[in-house]
Amino acid sequence: MSADPEFEDLVKLYYPDLYRFGLSLTGSEADACDLAQETFYIWANKGHQLRDPTKVKAWLFTTLHRQFLQARRHETRFKDEPIDETSPELPAITVDCVNRIDARGLLSFLEQLDETHRAPLVLYYLEDLSYNEIAETLAVPLGTVQSRIARAKIKLLQLLNETTPPK
Amino acid sequence: MTTSEAKQRLLLYRGPIDDADPQFQEALAYARRDAELGEWLREQTECYDSIRAKLRGIEPPIELPEKIVRNRPIPFPRDSSRILQLAAAVLISVSITALLMKWSEHRQRPVLGAQEILVTGEVLDMTCYIASNLSGPEHAKCAKVCIRNGEPAGIKTRDGKVYLLTGNPGDSINAKLADYAAQIVTIKGKQTVRDGFAQLQVEEIRKL
Numbered sequence: 001m002s003a004d005p006e007f008e009d010l011v012k013l014y015y016p017d018l019y020r021f022g023l024s025l026t027g028s029e030a031d032a033c034d035l036a037q038e039t040f041y042i043w044a045n046k047g048h049q050l051r052d053p054t055k056v057k058a059w060l061f062t063t064l065h066r067q068f069l070q071a072r073r074h075e076t077r078f079k080d081e082p083i084d085e086t087s088p089e090l091p092a093i094t095v096d097c098v099n100r101i102d103a104r105g106l107l108s109f110l111e112q113l114d115e116t117h118r119a120p121l122v123l124y125y126l127e128d129l130s131y132n133e134i135a136e137t138l139a140v141p142l143g144t145v146q147s148r149i150a151r152a153k154i155k156l157l158q159l160l161n162e163t164t165p166p167k
Numbered sequence: 168m169t170t171s172e173a174k175q176r177l178l179l180y181r182g183p184i185d186d187a188d189p190q191f192q193e194a195l196a197y198a199r200r201d202a203e204l205g206e207w208l209r210e211q212t213e214c215y216d217s218i219r220a221k222l223r224g225i226e227p228p229i230e231l232p233e234k235i236v237r238n239r240p241i242p243f244p245r246d247s248s249r250i251l252q253l254a255a256a257v258l259i260s261v262s263i264t265a266l267l268m269k270w271s272e273h274r275q276r277p278v279l280g281a282q283e284i285l286v287t288g289e290v291l292d293m294t295c296y297i298a299s300n301l302s303g304p305e306h307a308k309c310a311k312v313c314i315r316n317g318e319p320a321g322i323k324t325r326d327g328k329v330y331l332l333t334g335n336p337g338d339s340i341n342a343k344l345a346d347y348a349a350q351i352v353t354i355k356g357k358q359t360v361r362d363g364f365a366q367l368q369v370e371e372i373r374k375l
Contacts, residue, residue, distance in 0.1 A: 019227035
């Protein structure tokens with residue numbers, strides 16, 4: 001194998017985030033590793049087509065998400081969903097409730113969310129992406145992304161509230 | 168803006184990363200004026216930070232980056248030398264195709280009519296010459312034996328053209344040619360060519 005420092009630097013920079021995103025989507029360490037590998041494999045083949053170097057991160061996350069959808073055979077066209085102004089009330093939850101669960105427990109809650117809501121919520125928590133970038137990454141309209149994040153966040157906090165035992 | 172509307176909006180607020188996002192400005196200003204909403208927002212951002220920290224605290228397998236690098240495909244180089252290499256490859260491919268077409272065309276053609284010519288060159292043992300590029304005085308002994316024993320004989324001119332030497336149909340000329348193995352001679356004969364292969368039907372041999 002010939003050395004490719006540029007590729008290796010890119011892997012070092014982004015593999016943890018991609019792995020975490022993959023793990024949050026699949027709930028499986030092996031699947032997360034596979035998704036991260038596939039993503040970089042595709043980058044090695046097609047990454048040179050990306051003209052804007054500032055979009056590398058978004059490109060990688062988009063690719064991983066696509067791979068995930070392909071694997072799940074859930075590649076459906078997304079409909080535009082405007083922000084739902086009548087979202088249910090946010091459950092009262094304190095940071096202590098959140099602090100009582102570990103990462104594994106958090107992942108198990110995320111797994112209970114619908115896939116279309118899980119991906120934007122994970123990006124919301126995990127990455128420093130703007131809402132426009134999240135929408136671009138997931139190839140859905142901005143309003144849809146925000147609506148899904150809001151619903152998913154409420155659902156996650158409800159799950160945390162119901163499941164976390166009191167102190 | 169009501170408190171409820173501000174909450175709806177601030178539900179998505181993550182902290183400093185969203186400070187520049189205009190969609191939160193009005194709601195944030197409202198939260199600064201409303202102590203209760205401000206407290207709610209503080210609690211929400213703490214929860215956000217806690218969940219984020221837990222997710223970001225997940226450590227990927229140590230061997231993953233090495234595995235990714237090891238299993239990557241050979242990247243497609245983007246430099247101009249690669250483009251030149253590709254251009255050369257295309258050119259070679261086109262040339263080979265053209266040659267094959269010409270060869271194919273040539274195969275369809277009837278054998279050129281026999282033409283009497285004079286050829287001067289070294290008498291070769293074709294088997295050793297083609298297989299091992301053996302010729303010249305140092306190979307004379309071997310060539311003589313080979314030709315005498317019935318191996319095909321040929322003649323190679325100074326400009327590198329090689330003819331297969333034959334006798335009249337049904338008659339071997341090997342015994343005669345063996346005496347001239349590896350020597351320079353002039354042969355008068357009838358040339359025929361098929362598929363680029365030249366044959367000379369020997370009529371007369373002269374030693375130079």
